[in-house]
Amino acid sequence: MSARTKSRRRALDVLFSADVRGDTIEQALEAESLRAASRPERANSWPYAREIVQGVIDHEDEIDLLITRHSTSWRIERMPAVDRGILRMAVWEARFNDEVPVGVAIDEAVELAKELSTDDSPKFVNGVLNAIVKEPALGS
Template identity: 70%
Template structure:
């Protein structure tokens, strides 16, 4: 598993845990930063995970607007929490990170939800992200 794939999983864990607990994302990020300081062997994945989460925090309103626009009748609060977290981190990669290829961002997102969410989540996430990519 590549460092970026691991970073995406770490970012997903931060976004998901904040959502489930009802905490601000920054609170979950700070808790993970403390944990990461004690895990120097995972430093490579931590740096990109932090970049993703900071990006989501900085652009959360715009990201949620894109998700609302392109999710076709799915309100963000109705989405499974894993799907919501993956869509937020992947939308940040698609729209705000020029270093990530569109196909890679979408494929990584789909793989995450296939492993961690509902049977229909892969197709749903793929469709939403593909529409965002076409519009960007």
């Protein structure tokens, strides 16, 4: 598993944890930062995981608006928490991180959905993300 894939898993853990516990993403990020500082064996995957989570925090309103606009099957509040986290992370990578090719962001998100969510989730995640990346970015 690549370092970036591990980082995405860690970022998803933070987003999922915040969601199911009812914490803010900032609170979950801080808690994970403290854990990461005490686990040097995980040092390689933490910087990018932190960047992803901070990116989701910084663009949360726009990310959720995009997901809401392009999810015809589910309101964002009704989605499984893991799907919501995967989508938020992937939208940030595809829309706000120029270092990650859009196709990679989508492929990684679909793989996480296959592994961690329902049987219908990979198709759902793929459809929502493909619709989002086809929409012109604000200010374009």
